[in-house]
Amino acid sequence: xxxxxxxxxxxxxxxxxxxxxxxxxxxxxxxxxxxxxxxxxxxxxxxxxxxxxxxxxxxxxxxxxxxxxxxxxxxxxxxxxxxxxxxxxxxxxxxxxxxxxxxxxxxxxxxxxxxxxxxxxxxxxxxxxxxxxxxxxxxxxxxxxxxxxxxxxxxxxxxxxxxxxxxxxxxxxxxxxxxxxxxxxxxxx
Amino acid sequence: xxxxxxxxxxxxxxxxxxxxxxxxxxxxxxxxxxxxxxxxxxxxxxxxxxxxxxxxxxxxxxxxxxxxxxxxxxxxxxxxxxxxxxxxxxxxxxxxxxxxxxxxxxxxxxxxxxxxxxxxxxxxxxxxxxxxxxxxxxxxxxxxxxxxxxxxxxxxxxxxxxxxxxxxxxxxxxxxxxxxxxxxxxxxxxxxxxxxxxxxxxxxxxxxxxxxxxxxxxxxxxxxxxxxxxxxxxxxxxxxxxxxxxxxxxxxxxxxxxxxxxxxxxxxxxxxxxxxxxxxxxxxxxxxxxxxxxxxxxxxxxxxxxxxxxxxxxxxxxxxxxxxx
Numbered sequence: 001x002x003x004x005x006x007x008x009x010x011x012x013x014x015x016x017x018x019x020x021x022x023x024x025x026x027x028x029x030x031x032x033x034x035x036x037x038x039x040x041x042x043x044x045x046x047x048x049x050x051x052x053x054x055x056x057x058x059x060x061x062x063x064x065x066x067x068x069x070x071x072x073x074x075x076x077x078x079x080x081x082x083x084x085x086x087x088x089x090x091x092x093x094x095x096x097x098x099x100x101x102x103x104x105x106x107x108x109x110x111x112x113x114x115x116x117x118x119x120x121x122x123x124x125x126x127x128x129x130x131x132x133x134x135x136x137x138x139x140x141x142x143x144x145x146x147x148x149x150x151x152x153x154x155x156x157x158x159x160x161x162x163x164x165x166x167x168x169x170x171x172x173x174x175x176x177x178x179x180x181x182x183x184x185x186x187x188x189x
Numbered sequence: 190x191x192x193x194x195x196x197x198x199x200x201x202x203x204x205x206x207x208x209x210x211x212x213x214x215x216x217x218x219x220x221x222x223x224x225x226x227x228x229x230x231x232x233x234x235x236x237x238x239x240x241x242x243x244x245x246x247x248x249x250x251x252x253x254x255x256x257x258x259x260x261x262x263x264x265x266x267x268x269x270x271x272x273x274x275x276x277x278x279x280x281x282x283x284x285x286x287x288x289x290x291x292x293x294x295x296x297x298x299x300x301x302x303x304x305x306x307x308x309x310x311x312x313x314x315x316x317x318x319x320x321x322x323x324x325x326x327x328x329x330x331x332x333x334x335x336x337x338x339x340x341x342x343x344x345x346x347x348x349x350x351x352x353x354x355x356x357x358x359x360x361x362x363x364x365x366x367x368x369x370x371x372x373x374x375x376x377x378x379x380x381x382x383x384x385x386x387x388x389x390x391x392x393x394x395x396x397x398x399x400x401x402x403x404x405x406x407x408x409x410x411x412x413x414x415x416x417x418x419x420x421x422x423x424x425x426x427x428x429x430x431x432x433x434x435x436x437x438x439x440x441x442x443x444x445x446x447x448x449x450x451x452x453x454x455x456x457x458x459x460x461x462x463x464x465x466x467x468x469x470x471x472x473x474x475x476x477x478x479x480x481x482x483x484x485x486x487x488x489x490x491x492x493x494x495x496x497x498x499x500x501x502x503x504x505x506x507x508x509x510x511x512x513x514x
Contacts, residue, residue, distance in 0.1 A: 032485035033495075081452045082439060133436055133494045161345055161363075 030070045031135075037061050038134045039118055063110030065142035069155045075143025076157050076169075078136055087124065090166045091147040096124060100147040100166075101175060108150070108177035113141045149174035202397075203380040205353040209400075210372040212290050212356035219286045223279060230275070290357055294336035294370045301329065301339050305348030305361035305383070307492065308390040309454055309467040314410060323413035326454035327396045327467045329381075332406040336372040349385035352398050358384050373400035380468070389490035395468030412514075416445030417457045420512050428509025431502045436494065443513065453493065460513045466491070477507045 065071035079085060087096035097105060106116050117137050120127030128137070146156040149172040156169040208217040246252070304311040314323040331337045341350060343361040351358040356371030373379070383394035401409065420426045432438070433447050440453035448456075459465070462472055469488055470476040481503060484493040498506060 030490065032489045130434065131436055131439055133496065136494055 028068050028070065031064075031068070034064060034135055036064050036135050036138050039129065061111040061114070063138065063141060063145075065138050066110065066145065066151055067155055068142070069157075071139045072142045072146055072151065072155055072169075073157050074136070075139035075141070075146075077161070078132075078140055079143055080162070082128075082132065082140075084140070091144075092166065099144050100172065102148065102177050104177050108145070108148075110138075110141050110145065113144050114138065117141070143169075146172075148172065148177070150177070202378050203353055203382070207354055209354050209377070209379070210356065210374045212371040213354055215286050215289055216357060219282055222282065226275060226279075287357075290370075294338065294372065296336055298336040298338040298370060299332065301331075301337060303329070303339050303341050303350060303361070305341070305343040305345075305350070305387070307345050307388050308383070308394040308488075310350075310394070310396045311344075311454065312396075314413070321414055323410060324455040325413060325458065325462070327464060328462045329396060329398045330406055330409050331373055331398060331400050332403040333373055333376050333400050335403065336370055338370045339368060341367045341369070346387050347385050348383050348387045348394070350381065351384035352379050352381040354379045355398060360385055373398065376400050376402060378463075390488050393467060393469045393488050395464075397463060397468065399463075412461070413458055415458075417443045417513050419445070420509055422508075424505050425509045425512045427502075428505035428507070431498065431506050432509060435498065435502075435506075436496055437506070440493075456510065456513060458513055460511050466493075474507060474511065477510055478503065481506065 065075070087094065088099050091100040092098050093101075097103075104112070106112055106121060114137055116125060117132065117140060118127065118129050120129075132140070142151065142155075143157075145151055146169040149156070149169075151169075153170050156172070158168055158170040160168070205213075205217065205220065208214045251257075300315060302313040302315060304313070310327050310329075312325050312327075312329050314325075316322055339350065339359070341359055341361040343363045345363065347363070348361040349358050350361060350369065352371070355373055357369065359367050359369040361367065377400055379398040379400065381396045381398055383391055385391075387394065420429050429446065432443070438448040438450060440450050441456045442449045442451060443455075444457045460472070464470060465472050465476060465480055466484070466488055470480060480487060480493075481496055481498070483495055484491050485495055
């Protein structure tokens with residue numbers, strides 16, 4: 001059949017190519033007016049396995065930007081502009097703990113990272129409550145998670161605007177987060 | 190009607206055909222010359238084409254006559270040679286013009302550093318004394334009759350600095366310094382615009398060049414060097430407190446307060462500027478309210494996030510900003 005009308009192959013090929021390129025359109029939505037879960041929704045976030053009495057269930061707060069490349073790249077910009085890298089460096093850690101490894105003192109779930117940014121943590125992490133708007137905090141959360149490969153590869157940033165100092169988040173191998181069982185106060189003397 | 194009058198006035202401040210100052214005049218002359226020559230050539234070429242289309246072969250004319258073929262060959266060769274010659278003249282003239290534009294101007298020029306950001310312009314007047322530095326945004330004051338040398342940087346992507354009435358364009362390239370000079374000979378307001386696509390709000394990345402008589406410019410510069418005015422009335426005082434305890438301080442600075450971040454425009458003298466948000470809105474009370482409450486609605490994608498302030502706090506912040514003359 002195809003040998004009888006070779007044009008048909010070309011047409012089919014062109015249609016297939018067109019269909020593939022269509023996939024690039026409207027890849028995602030850039031949310032400028034997003035209503036994101038705010039601080040009140042997060043007041044019950046558990047940060048540690050240690051708690052009095054029987055274990056209670058985690059409150060699940062969906063991260064709005066784990067699948068949005070634009071928001072993650074905004075997070076990457078804010079990470080430097082708000083001087084997160086002043087302590088965490090480019091995720092490798094220095095004054096503050098590293099963010100690109102598997103170890104999470106206060107939890108790796110999006111709501112844990114959100115709470116850490118908003119509430120601050122002992123031994124140096126300042127509270128950014130009423131400083132960074134909730135939407136930008138969620139963008140930072142998504143970016144921080146991309147550092148240890150917790151986001152999909154097509155969402156994590158593929159290049160830096162400035163001089164590149166670490167491997168791209170896109171190329172990071174996925175870490176398997178472990179929650180630290182050691183009480184945070186003894187971790188960093 | 191007002192909008193029509195406004196837009197006509199706006200075109201008046203933004204046209205390559207109303208040049209002011211030596212650089213713009215040179216460019217305008219080059220443009221006019223090229224336009225005139227091209228217009229004449231277009232008429233000639235079109236006439237030749239029409240003649241060829243409508244011409245009929247004469248009775249008994251031999252299309253294969255070698256003499257005729259030679260004549261045609263000669264005409265085409267002459268036309269090609271003339272085209273090349275005209276192009277060489279154009280080349281020489283534009284080379285000459287750009288040489289005159291890029292050299293260092295005579296006299297003692299004023300130095301201004303301009304940094305392009307997505308999507309606004311940071312303008313710094315530096316001095317050998319650091320306490321005399323002044324920083325503003327989206328508004329460049331220059332003295333009439335004195336050449337101004339700009340050095341350009343970019344903090345993110347390529348931008349391009351263009352004031353049609355005063356001079357040429359220059360790209361702002363990250364990691365590379367570029368420069369440009371011009372001189373304004375008439376006092377007035379000249380509109381400038383980013384001329385290199387730089388992202389979502391490229392179209393709303395405008396600025397104004399305000400050319401003033403030298404004494405007035407000197408006065409302005411002294412005022413811009415000052416730290417911010419301390420608010421006296423209670424509403425503005427509350428506004429200052431709200432400002433330094435709100436997300437505003439993550440990006441903006443107001444000298445003399447604890448707000449010292451350099452991500453967004455310096456607001457030390459914001460009330461003295463004509464526009465906000467890089468020429469997007471006139472600097473009025475209503476627009477300040479609108480901009481703080483809903484920047485993403487007015488300029489989608491802008492780096493300024495919506496700030497959730499209560500109505501009283503918002504009014505206080507606006508009152509405070511309006512005292513920053």
